[in-house]
Amino acid sequence: MIVDDLTGKTAFITGAAQGIGLGIAKACLKHGMRVVLADIKAEQLRVAESILDSSESVLAIEVDVCNREAMEAAADEAESVFEKVHIVCNNAGIGPGGPVVSVTRENWHRTMDTNLHGVLNGVQVFVPRIARHGEGGHIVNTASITGFAQQGRGVPYGISKAGVIALTEVLRVELAGEHAKDRWQNMYRTGTDRWDGEAPPKSLISASVLCPDAVDTELSIFYTNPKDDEATRHRKIQWLKRLDIELIKPDLVGEQVVNGIRNDELYIFCDGYGSRRLVRRRMQAMLDAFDRQFPE
Numbered sequence: 001m002i003v004d005d006l007t008g009k010t011a012f013i014t015g016a017a018q019g020i021g022l023g024i025a026k027a028c029l030k031h032g033m034r035v036v037l038a039d040i041k042a043e044q045l046r047v048a049e050s051i052l053d054s055s056e057s058v059l060a061i062e063v064d065v066c067n068r069e070a071m072e073a074a075a076d077e078a079e080s081v082f083e084k085v086h087i088v089c090n091n092a093g094i095g096p097g098g099p100v101v102s103v104t105r106e107n108w109h110r111t112m113d114t115n116l117h118g119v120l121n122g123v124q125v126f127v128p129r130i131a132r133h134g135e136g137g138h139i140v141n142t143a144s145i146t147g148f149a150q151q152g153r154g155v156p157y158g159i160s161k162a163g164v165i166a167l168t169e170v171l172r173v174e175l176a177g178e179h180a181k182d183r184w185q186n187m188y189r190t191g192t193d194r195w196d197g198e199a200p201p202k203s204l205i206s207a208s209v210l211c212p213d214a215v216d217t218e219l220s221i222f223y224t225n226p227k228d229d230e231a232t233r234h235r236k237i238q239w240l241k242r243l244d245i246e247l248i249k250p251d252l253v254g255e256q257v258v259n260g261i262r263n264d265e266l267y268i269f270c271d272g273y274g275s276r277r278l279v280r281r282r283m284q285a286m287l288d289a290f291d292r293q294f295p296e
Contacts, residue, residue, distance in 0.1 A: 023250030065118030
């Protein structure tokens, strides 16, 4: 779905009661879309509704993305109100972490169920519905830059996000349908699957993966919590400076997502420095390993 005008389209956003999800909702409304806020936190959903203050264009649904039947019911409700869903942002996620050797089974399964299986539920529930109305659509799955650049004590969060990246890469090609072979060939030949001026079919469903780094949400250790005392706020600021990381606001991420949909980006990044540095470091390590093992 490569469009300049999103007016009148409907976006279904999970984890939409706060943080990045709410930022995406704001951006969608700004561009004339209707929005379904889906979240497990009922009280926070009501707060989000009041923040958006657009009753005719906003529908709030309490739903657990881990529950496939509940997601089907939420999709039914969304279609009963707005008729069609065009964009699905599988954004719900949780962030507990710890060392590989000591992560508990409960922690592992809870995180994987939400961060990875919840994304799969969103894809499998909505893609057939978008295909049926034939107007095209777009799936945006929220991962993390840690999916490319794993960091210590980040299990199982980082591993779940690596899974979301891989899932989206495969999904994007599968959704291209009869164009899939050409897109794969183009990816291997040029390193990109861009359409390069060719007009995609209007019924195309495409997919992007959102890869944020440090975003000012409760999942981030850098979160600007209003309850922080002055010493804590100062410590976080100094930590950001020392690590040379830029803290991005969720509303900006929302705009980046809309731009990514419009431009049919596979990877949607949120900053051009810290994230680039992490990805480049990993890619260079892989290339260095090739050079050692298969010297030219």
